[in-house]
Amino acid sequence: MNRARFGREGEDAAVRLLEDSGYHVIARNVRLPGGEIDVIARDRDTIVFVEVKARGSRRFGSALGAVDARKRRTLRALAADWLQIAAPGARARFDIVTIEPGGARLHRGAFA
Amino acid sequence: MNDAARKRRNAREREQRRLVRLHRYEDAARANGYRFIAGTDEVGRGPLAGPVVAAVVVLDGPLYLTGLNDSKQVSPELRAELAVSIKARCVAWAVGEASVAEIDRLNIYWASVLAMERAIAAAGCTIDYLLTDAVRIRSFTGPQEPVIKGDAKCASVAAASIVAKVYRDALLVELDGLYPQYGFAEHKGYATQRHIEALTAHGPCAAHRRGFWRVRDAAQLLPGLS
Numbered sequence: 001m002n003r004a005r006f007g008r009e010g011e012d013a014a015v016r017l018l019e020d021s022g023y024h025v026i027a028r029n030v031r032l033p034g035g036e037i038d039v040i041a042r043d044r045d046t047i048v049f050v051e052v053k054a055r056g057s058r059r060f061g062s063a064l065g066a067v068d069a070r071k072r073r074t075l076r077a078l079a080a081d082w083l084q085i086a087a088p089g090a091r092a093r094f095d096i097v098t099i100e101p102g103g104a105r106l107h108r109g110a111f112a
Numbered sequence: 113m114n115d116a117a118r119k120r121r122n123a124r125e126r127e128q129r130r131l132v133r134l135h136r137y138e139d140a141a142r143a144n145g146y147r148f149i150a151g152t153d154e155v156g157r158g159p160l161a162g163p164v165v166a167a168v169v170v171l172d173g174p175l176y177l178t179g180l181n182d183s184k185q186v187s188p189e190l191r192a193e194l195a196v197s198i199k200a201r202c203v204a205w206a207v208g209e210a211s212v213a214e215i216d217r218l219n220i221y222w223a224s225v226l227a228m229e230r231a232i233a234a235a236g237c238t239i240d241y242l243l244t245d246a247v248r249i250r251s252f253t254g255p256q257e258p259v260i261k262g263d264a265k266c267a268s269v270a271a272a273s274i275v276a277k278v279y280r281d282a283l284l285v286e287l288d289g290l291y292p293q294y295g296f297a298e299h300k301g302y303a304t305q306r307h308i309e310a311l312t313a314h315g316p317c318a319a320h321r322r323g324f325w326r327v328r329d330a331a332q333l334l335p336g337l338s
Contacts, residue, residue, distance in 0.1 A: 008200075012200070024279065024282065026206060026207050026208075026234055027204070027205065027206035027207070027234045027235060027236075028199065028204060028206070029203065029204040030204060030234065030236035031204065031237060031238045032236045032237060033237065036236075037236075040206075040234065082234070082236070085233045086208075086230060086233035086234040087230070087234075
């Protein structure tokens with residue numbers, strides 16, 4: 001399986017987990033001038049930006065740890081841009097879905 | 113070859129021809145050099161309750177999915193399957209909603225345009241060419257083509273109608289948990305006999321569109337509850 005396909009399947013698994021958790025997924029693969037947001041969902045009246053991290057093994061550290069300060073900064077900037085054009089004034093939150101050999105996990109409000 | 117086999121083959125070939133035809137607007141746009149071609153459509157203009165939902169589906173190639181058609185022409189089971197395939201095969205997709213309050217404030221037409229604008233905004237900046245079902249989206253600055261009966265003529269618009277329908281149905285099932293007396297999970301807010309009866313018996317809830325005369329009539333029968 002190639003890397004893009006691995007990423008896509010991870011995202012599909014993440015979307016299923018989000019839907020099972022009562023979220024409504026509102027957008028996928030949102031390309032913005034500064035990068036891409038994997039998944040945007042709505043959890044009641046909150047917009048949730050979801051970063052999906054899939055890891056085939058733990059050899060290179062945990063998936064949660066892979067969303068580092070730099071990645072978070074990028075996501076914050078992308079989210080701010082998206083909110084401005086798509087949902088001005090909406091409440092927002094950042095979640096991370098990690099997919100590791102042990103299974104998929106949802107980390108609500110993983111960072112702010 | 114026997115008769116049944118010939119019929120099956122004819123049906124399959126007919127469906128293939130229909131699917132090719134379903135891409136004529138997308139193919140024309142692609143021939144003009146546009147790469148990311150999107151279709152947008154809305155569902156839920158008619159219902160007495162719940163938001164109006166729009167979706168946008170961005171394609172960079174053909175979407176030959178058997179049965180792909182306007183969401184109203186497709187069974188709920190096939191719709192769910194198609195939605196999964198569409199989401200897996202498209203470049204990007206997004207949905208937008210306009211709330212019951214917005215429907216009552218703007219009217220249903222402008223609320224559905226608002227939902228489409230939100231879906232387009234939510235999809236980000238990947239759209240080179242936009243196909244719509246007979247509406248012009250003023251906030252979209254790129255080239256767009258309104259197609260009359262677009263949901264039955266354009267693959268991307270049909271795909272958007274299916275994604276929007278599946279999303280809205282899930283919302284109405286959720287709403288049914290909040291207001292179980294109306295049967296939202298079953299009729300999705302549309303004016304069925306059972307819905308009208310429940311509306312008359314219980315009065316409207318917060319999810320009902322007060323601007324719709326059937327809802328107003330029911331509210332007037334029960335002034336204390338409105």
